[in-house]
Amino acid sequence: MQYPTSKNSLSQQNKPVVQSKRLKNHDRILYVNGLFSPPKTQESPVGLVKESEEWRSLFTMVLIAGFGVVMLMISVIGSYGILATTRLEVHEQMLVQRLESMRVEKTLMQEEVTALKTSPEYIELIARKELGLVHSSELIYYLPPSEEDSSRKDL
Numbered sequence: 001m002q003y004p005t006s007k008n009s010l011s012q013q014n015k016p017v018v019q020s021k022r023l024k025n026h027d028r029i030l031y032v033n034g035l036f037s038p039p040k041t042q043e044s045p046v047g048l049v050k051e052s053e054e055w056r057s058l059f060t061m062v063l064i065a066g067f068g069v070v071m072l073m074i075s076v077i078g079s080y081g082i083l084a085t086t087r088l089e090v091h092e093q094m095l096v097q098r099l100e101s102m103r104v105e106k107t108l109m110q111e112e113v114t115a116l117k118t119s120p121e122y123i124e125l126i127a128r129k130e131l132g133l134v135h136s137s138e139l140i141y142y143l144p145p146s147e148e149d150s151s152r153k154d155l
Contacts, residue, residue, distance in 0.1 A: 076082050115122040127133045134140060 074081065078084070116126070
């Protein structure tokens with residue numbers, strides 16, 4: 001036997017209240033520790049506010065992490081960063097070495113100038129070596145070039 005039903009009678013029927021699923025102890029522990037969020041039962045203004053706060057805190061954390069990454073990149077790559085500082089230190093060491101070699105060269109040149117001004121033996125040595133001068137009492141022998149010398153000149 002069928003019972004007559006109408007739209008009005010269906011809407012007037014008492015609907016059973018749906019209770020949220022009871023949580024097991026293990027689930028409660030996970031939710032308390034913050035690993036998972038409990039299932040949402042209804043959307044309430046309090047829940048929306050809490051969710052918006054969670055998004056705001058997540059956005060803040062992402063913003064702080066992004067700022068940290070940018071600062072790290074600037075400290076490594078920037079014009080005053082680690083790479084630029086290392087490059088400048090290497091350049092400084094090279095310049096210090098060059099300056100030291102120039103000081104040694106300056107000292108040697110000053111000694112040579114002093115020797116040329118005061119030492120006739122040094123002047124004679126330079127004249128013999130660079131100009132090929134000899135004493136009047138010395139004999140000069142011209143030797144033909146050897147085969148080893150000619151083979152070296154060909155190379």
